[in-house]
Amino acid sequence: MSTKVAIIASNGGMFDAYKVFNIATASAATDAEVAIFFTFEGLNLIHKEMHRQLPLPAGAEHFAEGFKQANVPAIPELLAMAMEMGVKIIACQMTMDVMNLKKEDFVDGIEVGGAVTFLDFAKDANVSLTF
Amino acid sequence: MLDIKVNQVLDCKGLACPMPIVKTKKAMDQLESGQVIEVQATDKGSLADIQGWARNTGHQYLGTVEEGDLLKHYLRKSSPNEVKEEKKHPLTASNDELLKRLQAAENITILDVRESAEYSFNRIPGAVSIPLGELEDRLGELKPEDELYVVCRTGARSDLACQLLASKGFKQVKNVIPGMSEWTGPTEKL
Numbered sequence: 001m002s003t004k005v006a007i008i009a010s011n012g013g014m015f016d017a018y019k020v021f022n023i024a025t026a027s028a029a030t031d032a033e034v035a036i037f038f039t040f041e042g043l044n045l046i047h048k049e050m051h052r053q054l055p056l057p058a059g060a061e062h063f064a065e066g067f068k069q070a071n072v073p074a075i076p077e078l079l080a081m082a083m084e085m086g087v088k089i090i091a092c093q094m095t096m097d098v099m100n101l102k103k104e105d106f107v108d109g110i111e112v113g114g115a116v117t118f119l120d121f122a123k124d125a126n127v128s129l130t131f
Numbered sequence: 132m133l134d135i136k137v138n139q140v141l142d143c144k145g146l147a148c149p150m151p152i153v154k155t156k157k158a159m160d161q162l163e164s165g166q167v168i169e170v171q172a173t174d175k176g177s178l179a180d181i182q183g184w185a186r187n188t189g190h191q192y193l194g195t196v197e198e199g200d201l202l203k204h205y206l207r208k209s210s211p212n213e214v215k216e217e218k219k220h221p222l223t224a225s226n227d228e229l230l231k232r233l234q235a236a237e238n239i240t241i242l243d244v245r246e247s248a249e250y251s252f253n254r255i256p257g258a259v260s261i262p263l264g265e266l267e268d269r270l271g272e273l274k275p276e277d278e279l280y281v282v283c284r285t286g287a288r289s290d291l292a293c294q295l296l297a298s299k300g301f302k303q304v305k306n307v308i309p310g311m312s313e314w315t316g317p318t319e320k321l
Contacts, residue, residue: 025153029149029156029157031187
């Protein structure tokens with residue numbers, strides 16, 4: 001049976017996005033089954049407009065140049081790659097209701113679910129991560 | 132240095148993690164079992180990443196050559212049943228038996244039928260390299276009366292080589308089992 005990687009993304013900055021999507025794409029490329037549960041500010045990472053302009057942490061704006069120089073792929077690119085490799089993207093229904101967001105507000109191909117949707121996947125995961 | 136023969140060269144120069152791994156995975160999916168890929172990367176983390184990736188996917192990491200800032204990683208695509216293949220050649224020898232005969236400096240020939248990239252990075256000193264796919268065309272390089280110990284990684288390809296050699300009139304041919312995957316004797320590379 002293949003390795004299962006379960007990730008919770010609950011923060012909405014650019015650093016958070018890289019942590020989440022780098023681990024997710026590397027895992028998927030290593031034949032792992034990956035699911036990410038996006039909740040609270042983590043929803044920014046898959047929001048149609050927001051994920052293209054994620055903020056750097058206050059005081060760390062100068063790293064924008066470093067990302068360019070290291071030739072790190074942009075977040076939209078990483079997200080598309082993750083989905084192409086079969087990473088399951090689950091948006092948290094409860095947070096969406098609180099923030100008044102609809103499924104159409106997010107990139108195509110996501111699932112919407114509650115905590116149990118994630119738990120069902122994560123219960124036998126080999127790796128569980130929270131960002 | 133030996134020329135390392137590969138089926139594909141993948142350019143990951145200038146790419147940061149996780150791109151070298153993602154691209155390697157995609158390229159590997161297109162290869163046939165047994166084929167060898169050279170992954171060129173400048174990301175220093177790719178050295179450890181590629182090795183970890185191979186361990187987790189079951190593909191074979193052969194080695195890495197560094198040329199300045201450029202890392203050239205060599206990987207061979209495994210087939211799912213590689214270690215389980217049925218063995219048919221009746222004459223076999225254990226790794227230990229071969230090692231003892233080597234240490235006794237007896238007059239034997241070791242034939243290594245793995246791909247040249249595998250041979251380049253890890254081989255028994257003095258072993259002759261003829262990849263299985265080229266064996267039939269290169270039989271002339273071997274003497275039918277010689278005592279041959281045939282090695283590969285797990286004993287599967289060498290078994291096929293032994294059968295081929297036996298059918299061509301080679302009398303003293305032994306398949307070394309398992310072969311390089313568990314070889315503890317002396318080795319050399321590049």
